[in-house]
Amino acid sequence: MSHLLHLDSSARTASFSRELSARFAETWRAAHPGAGYTYRDVAAAPVPPIGQAWTEICDALLTAGITDPAGYASVVKTPEQREAWAVIEPLLAELLAADVVLIGAPMYNFSIPATLKLWIDQVTFPKMSLAGKAFVVAGARGGSYLPGTPREPVDHHERYLRDFFAGHYDVHDVTFLHSEFTNALVDPRLSPRDPDRIASREQALLAAEKLAANGRGA
Secondary structure: OOEEEEEEOOOOOOOHHHHHHHHHHHHHHHHOOOOEEEEEEOOOOOOOOOOHHHHHHHHHHHHHOOOOHHHHHHHOOOHHHHHHHHHHHHHHHHHHHOOEEEEEEEOEOOEOOHHHHHHHHHOOOOOOOOOOOEEEEEEEOOOOOOOOOOOHHHOOOHHHHHHHHHHHHOOOOEEEEEEOOHHHHOOHHHHHHHHHHHHHHHHHHHHHHHHHHOOOOO
16 A cells, blocks of 8 residues: 655745645545555654764664664664664654655755754665655745756755755655745745746646646555
């Protein structure tokens, strides 16, 4: 049975990335009746940052040559490591159980929200492979960072996530859905681009529906 892990990371309770991830999740669940679904809001309930004990667990895994997540707990020895593992274990279990990982991730300061980075750090270990899973990123950006635009070189949002999923997780099945020019609603300098904002939002929502309805993760 397929399982969808749905994360949101926007600091806004009503945001474009949340709207986009919700549309994908709603359509995907309708296309997969009876499938598993887990939701986690890492902005409303942030996970803690990694600490010394997390680094010790990583070092022990490297030393022992353990790459299978089923063996991670075997290197947890000290009280501090057990405390760190108590944070890691449920987050990691949710990730491993998913066939599709849906991440609502707005662009903040050219990159991803700190709350999403905290989650990534907690669930990432040396030589860890999640090959076979599909990732969908529902993004929102204040301007446009698409290929060929003046701000493409400072896009450390999609580029970072794409490189991370490939480099750390061995995952290449990644789809990005972007709602762009969202700042046209509040920035007078961008107000002439509001028609572009509307078009980008509508295109992203339609793309989310099509992707989810076509059986992603079936």
